[in-house]
Amino acid sequence: MTRVLLVEDEPQLVRALRINLRTRGYEVEAAPDGRTALDLAARRHPDVVVLDLGLPDMDGVEVIEGLRGWLSVPIIVLSARHASEEKVRALDIGADDYVTKPFGMDELLARLRAAVRRAAPAEQAAVVETATFTVDLAAKKVLRDGREVRLTPTEWNILEVLVRNAGRLVGQRSLLREVWGPAYEKETNYLRVYLAQLRRKLEPDPARPRHLITEPGMGYRFER
């Protein structure tokens, strides 16, 4: 199911959108202000963000910037402002679409579908194999020697981020941000504990990891 993060402060509009999205099979998380939005984005990992630029606590531009850099999902901006500079600014700092109020519900939904469709192909390659274990990203399963390995939610989240960036280094901060949220960027000890657990469950020789590799001082890397 597609998760939508709806950032909007007008209750009626939230209500209307929520109903429309729900009936079309979307899961909706609503945030009435920027702070809540950033928090929810970190904790719930939406597939797409619908963002009103006129929020009570922060400038919409700040919200976009707060999301971009670590979240790559599409952002569709809603705004009452028709001015060209506003649109250009929002699009250039990372928004994917800009819809001016008042808007037709049908059009917004179509733009949402288009944005989600374009973002989708990125999640291909749902199965990644190594010499000792197999990760099925879609099914959320890990097999080792034909047997299923049980991972806790946190363990799975970490493994998922690393596998999606297979071969690339993932910095400690970005890993912490993706799994625990922006407030935990400095808790590097969490990583040590959970990487050790993952290695115990997955590596043939946990003392000499071949797939879940530490880059001292920088981060971690998954190698197949």
Add this chain to the structure above:
Amino acid sequence: MTRVLLVEDEPQLVRALRINLRTRGYEVEAAPDGRTALDLAARRHPDVVVLDLGLPDMDGVEVIEGLRGWLSVPIIVLSARHASEEKVRALDIGADDYVTKPFGMDELLARLRAAVRRAAPAEQAAVVETATFTVDLAAKKVLRDGREVRLTPTEWNILEVLVRNAGRLVGQRSLLREVWGPAYEKETNYLRVYLAQLRRKLEPDPARPRHLITEPGMGYRFER
């Protein structure tokens, strides 16, 4: 360079868009009708398509359908029709954005940038090669003779700054500022130590560096 396929039958609009796109560094292919558009798309493989729905020979919807299925680049639709059903239809059969005429040139260009940006990551190849080693900026890896070279965080930061400015001189102050921060602009001895370490790890003959070159009294330069 980004190649734009511009499908539009009004000569003035083609002219205006062509000039605007050219000056911004895009390569422009123009097609006045649907048949030409499909033909050009097949032969020239554009990176993005700007498509007017009102064409003399075919319905714009057919053009979108003719492109989609084998071409995955973004399609931005231009149209004089504001009706909601039109937009929904175009977006649902594969368009990525829908801009109604008359439109602001700035806005169209911003939407174009957003569409290209979203499609881009697939073809990024942040890899720089020299005769003796290879730097992969995205994966944060350095290969030498097929083997991976381990760099410490500081070593990597320095190498990254130099490689991103390949061929250009990087002043001692700016290098210190980028790696250690503004407070360290005078600690030129740091550079001597770490450049020596990098040369030992990467240069074929560290005593006679070919890629990490000192410009006495000025700074350092990376040459491939």
Add this chain to the structure above:
DNA sequence: AGGCCCCTGCCTCTCCAGTGGCAGCCAGGA
């Protein structure tokens, strides 16, 4: 009530960052 997961605290160990000392090279001046 029980189980399990998340997080913490402690210990050990590795190794990187930064320091200081010294030698080589070059250019300019005595």
Add this chain to the structure above:
DNA sequence: TCCTGGCTGCCACTGGAGAGGCAGGGGCCT
């Protein structure tokens, strides 16, 4: 010709940050 000063490269050393291992408690969900 020799000396000197500035810049660079090389090496050894040390403090400390960061990494892993282990054990245990608190809290949430079932």
